[in-house]
Each structure stands twice: as structure tokens, then as C-alpha cells.
Amino acid sequence: MAVAKKSAAKKSAKKSAKKSAIKSAKRTSARKACGKASAPESSAPALVSVARELDRAAYEAKTITQISQHKTLTLAQAYEIQRLAIAERLKRGAYRAGVKMGFTSRAKIVQMGISDMIWGRLASDMMIEDGGVTSWARYVHPRVEPELAFLLKKPLCGAVTPLQAMEAVEAMAPALEIIDSRYDNFKFSLEDVVADNASSSGFVTGAWSRPDLDCANLGLVLRFDGAPVQIGSTAAILGHPARALAAAARFAEAAGEPLQAGWIVMAGGATAAEALRQGVHVEIEMQNLGRAAFTIA
Ligand code: OOG
Numbered sequence: 252m253a254v255a256k257k258s259a260a261k262k263s264a265k266k267s268a269k270k271s272a273i274k275s276a277k278r279t280s281a282r283k284a285c286g287k288a289s290a291p292e293s294s295a296p297a298l299v300s301v302a303r304e305l306d307r308a309a310y311e312a313k314t315i316t317q318i319s320q321h322k323t324l325t326l327a328q329a330y331e332i333q334r335l336a337i338a339e340r341l342k343r344g345a346y347r348a349g350v351k352m353g354f355t356s357r358a359k360i361v362q363m364g365i366s367d368m369i370w371g372r373l374a375s376d377m378m379i380e381d382g383g384v385t386s387w388a389r390y391v392h393p394r395v396e397p398e399l400a401f402l403l404k405k406p407l408c409g410a411v412t413p414l415q416a417m418e419a420v421e422a423m424a425p426a427l428e429i430i431d432s433r434y435d436n437f438k439f440s441l442e443d444v445v446a447d448n449a450s451s452s453g454f455v456t457g458a459w460s461r462p463d464l465d466c467a468n469l470g471l472v473l474r475f476d477g478a479p480v481q482i483g484s485t486a487a488i489l490g491h492p493a494r495a496l497a498a499a500a501r502f503a504e505a506a507g508e509p510l511q512a513g514w515i516v517m518a519g520g521a522t523a524a525e526a527l528r529q530g531v532h533v534e535i536e537m538q539n540l541g542r543a544a545f546t547i548a
């Protein structure tokens with residue numbers, strides 16, 4: 252009896268040791284996944300060549316025919332092309348600056364006719380200083396949209412709630428995104444636009460504010476030379492921009508590139524995008540958060 256009791260106690264001690272080992276292994280792997288990007292596998296030469304073609308088009312400010320006109324791509328292949336095209340920018344000396352979300356508002360979905368949420372990679376060569384000047388020659392048919400940007404203070408990954416996502420935020424800022432599709436006539440399929448890094452071309456962030464302020468429903472105005480061209484609210488972004496941040500965390504981790512401390516996450520256009528004209532001064536003014544601006548000369 253005493254022996255049976257002893258061995259039962261031993262078994263249960265073993266069991267709980269095993270349980271805690273599993274728990275700690277789970278914790279470690281979660282930390283690992285959140286802190287570090289996993290090495291990508293090598294890609295098919297056909298995808299590499301499309302990525303180079305898209306990167307060239309962006310670099311030389313030219314358009315190309317939609318890929319979907321001559322090739323069938325899966326969504327996974329489109330994201331792989333995106334990754335490879337950004338790798339070309341990084342080879343030229345740019346560094347990874349974060350993630351942008353796309354089609355997170357009704358206005359954007361209606362304007363472009365695509366309702367799947369997408370994401371893209373931000374690189375340092377897309378940054379424009381607040382109040383700075385960008386050259387018209389860099390673009391083909393640029394548009395601008397009012398956005399909200401998050402700056403992360405710690406890595407953020409996996410299935411997080413919007414509230415948990417906000418805990419990783421260092422600061423928020425009003426932002427402007429310049430999109431410039433590399434396809435003729437700004438026309439594309441879902442796979443086309445994903446491969447083209449969600450049309451991302453430039454971004455401006457205004458002064459950063461602490462994230463204790465509620466960003467759920469901040470009024471915003473987009474102005475061209477002082478005149479309002481779009482009026483909206485951050486509530487247009489999935490009902491709450493923190494949802495776009497949580498989605499970014501999920502997408503980025505699934506891609507093996509979890510969101511990092513110091514990265515910027517653009518939540519997506521709150522209104523339809525406005526076509527830019529050479530010489531125009533563009534400004535976003537956001538309730539409580541201030542302004543961000545640039546001139547395209
Ligand atoms: C695709 C990019 C979408 C957004 O904020 O929704 C996007 C496009 O409209 O060309 O950036």
C-alpha cells in the first residue's frame with residue numbers, strides 16, 4: 252500500500268514536471284517567434300524575376316502590365332514576390348521600418364473594389380520628413396491618404412486582442428501615405444497589389460503622442476493647399492485602428508517576420524485616396540494628435 256502510494260506520488264511529480272517543462276518550452280518558443288524573424292526558404296526563380304521587375308518599376312517610376320494578365324499567382328506567391336522585392340531595396344541600403352495595412356476602411360474597399368485586408372512592408376527609403384519635400388519625378392500616378400501610425404516599444408506577435416496590441420504601442424501620430432501603383436492605370440487584382448507591396452511608395456508621420464489617448468474616433472481632415480479634400484475619422488479604420496494593429500501582428504508573424512520594437516505600423520487609409528498634383532502642399536490634421544504634412548515638388 253505504502254509502495255503503491257509512493258509510486259503514485261512519484262508519477263504525479265513526474266507529470267507536473269513534464270507539464271511545467273512543456274509550459275516553459277511554449278513560453279520560450281513564443282518569445283523566440285516574437286523576437287526574431289525566421290529565415291525564409293529559397294524562392295522559385297520565376298517569383299524572383301517578377302519581384303525584380305516590380306522593384307525596377309518602383310525605382311524608375313514606370314508602370315508594368317498587371318501580372319495577373321499573363322500569370323496566375325496564389326496569394327502566398329504574391330506575398331513572396333513582395334518579400335523579394337523589398338529585399339532588393341534592403342540590398343540598396345534601406346532598412347526595414349515596419350508594416351502598412353491596406354483595405355481596412357470601407358472607403359478604400361469601395362474605391363479600389365477589393366475587400367480583402369492586405370499588408371505591406373515599410374522600408375526607410377519610403378520615409379518623408381514631416382514638412383519635407385518629395386519629388387514628383389519619383390512617382391507615376393501618386394495618390395495620398397490620411398492614416399494613423401503606431402510606433403511600437405516592444406515586439407508584438409500572434410493572436411493578440413486590440414487592447415493587448417495597444418500595450419505594445421510607444422506612441423501614435425497622424426500620418427500620410429503616398430501610394431503609387433506600379434501597374435498601368437492604377438488597376439490591379441488582389442494578388443497584383445499584394446505583389447506590388449500594397450502600392451506603398453512613401454509615408455510621413457507627424458509628431459508622436461503618448462498612446463494613453465483614445466484613438467477610436469478621432470476626426471481628421473486631409474487638405475491640399477489648405478483646402479479640405481477628404482474629411483473622416485479614425486473610426487473608419489475597422490471601427491477602431493487598434494484592430495488594424497492587431498491584424499498587422501497576426502499577418503507579420505504568419506509571414507515569419509513578427510513586428511519589432513521601433514517599427515511603425517500604418518493602420519490604413521481612413522478615407523478614399525486623393526490623386527496628387529505636382530506642387531501641391533498636403534496636410535493631415537487629426538483631432539488631439541496634430542498635423543503631418545509634405546509638399547510634392
Ligand atoms: C492599395 C493600398 C491600400 C490602404 O490604406 O488601404 C492602402 C491601393 O489602394 O493601391 O494603402
Ligand code: MG
Pocket residue numbers: 351352353396398428430519520
Ligand atoms: Mg494606405
